[in-house]
Amino acid sequence: MTTAVDSTAPKTTPAERLRLLIQPALVLIVGAAVIYWAFNRDLTATQQENINVGNVSTLIWQHLLITFAVTAIVLAVGVPLGVLVTRPGAKVLRPLFIGVANIGQAAPAIGLLVLLFLWTAKTGFWIGVLPIALYSLLPVLASTILGLDQVDRSLMDAGRGLGMARGALLFRVELPLAVPYILAGLRTSLVIAVGTATLSFLVNAGGLGILIDTGYKLQDNVTLILGSVLAVCLALLVDWFGGLAEFFLNPKGLR
């Protein structure tokens, strides 16, 4: 019985474990190198407006906060929605929610940001976060559905045979078996979120996009490279956390 599950579930391979060790080291080295490179050169007054310790650390912090909020929203919305549309009574809703999530991901993130601003007439953190959350919702939603769909029917029958109610069946059989899929989807969502969070600055949510945009507009490669490389580092870091979560949270029997 378990072999049938094992053959389909994502597993942590030795190569993956090695990557979990190397990746954070790489992020630290590259991040430190680009910061050293950018700060230890003759900067013009214009560059110093952006390249100073206070500003850069604020922008990194803002970027992390945006990513964190997006993750929380995507998990809080994507997983329950995925559970809902796999329940026998609610399967008719599946095309609807998948459709909305698809539109969210297919629409340009920049358009979603501006639309939300025009719609609410507000700017700030949440106006920068909500569109990014919609934009990165699809992987978690799709993988939750996939994870629940792939649970072996015979295992569910066994659960019912043990006298489990629907709720117990969901929390003790289905969801644990779906965790590897959900986490894989979350990892994809996270990396998308870190990348698109570079656009949140357009509506006053800050983040590393400020460095990238300033560098691009003023043809100032130092600021541009600093912003881009730091964003890449954050993406790798967040991906690493996702990997760690997969490593520790996947049910032991599936590792």
Add this chain to the structure above:
Amino acid sequence: MRRVLGAVVAAMCALTLSACGLGSGGTVPFMVAPGSIKPNAALEGLKITVGSKEYTEQVIMGYILEYTLAAAGAEVRDLTGIVGSRSTREAQLRGQVDVAYEFTGNAWINYLGHEKPIPDSREQYEAVRDEDLERNDMVWLPPGPMDDTYALAASRKVVERTGVRTLSQYADLVKTTPAAAKTCVDTEFRARQDGYPGMAAAYGFDPARAQTPVLQVGIIYQATAYGDQCDFGEVFTTDGRIAALDLVVLTDDKQFFAHYNPSVTMKRDFFDAHPQIAEVTAPVTAALTNDAIIEMNKQVDVEGRDPAVVARDWMLAEGFVTER
């Protein structure tokens, strides 16, 4: 039969030529007849290529220049909408474009490589005129009053509430009640020394004192109009949205921001051969005020009208040309 074939071949050549964007350019979009601009014998039938950059304001100004020269009798070729100032400048330096409206501050900073603008508009023009003529053989005719530069603007509500109408008053507000002076900027204005930090230094306030939310430049107009998202916002002084959203532009009373006045520019040899262009274009350049160009920009950007039509209608209304 042969004649028909010849005509077909000629027509096809003409088609291919006009379809090819590289060499040919177009004709003036509408025919105009002389108005207060009279036919000028020296320009009659003269082939002149008019160029412009690709954004709304420049395209409108390009068409205005075209109608002006066409009304004077010249045979105008249309090369408006060249992408980027660099390409436009290059086309002019190489003689592919004969005349174009260029801005004094832009040439001073971007073409002539100066970091600091000259505060006085007239002196800025004279400095550009002399240096560009000497270095690049480029002639700058006297500039118009229009000035497309950075400024701070606010909604009418905020102006009434704070009483701020000039940048000096804005600086006082930042010093006394920074909470009432939330100022939306874009990334570029936030960092440029001829932007917010430089302005703060010139007006003697600490740029870190007021909140400066960073927004996308297009969003700033709307957010400033709402009034609650930003008390003040960075704008470009001739943007059509200033009129459409009823924003009030604060007066730069210490003349800090660079001046971007338009001037008809051409190479020295072209000017020497056709000096009449100066007298023909002078009244039109002089009529180009901020209010005039803001209204035209608004008609194109906000109302979606065609820049060629908007430019012609303005020329008609000003009496420079008549309908044909």
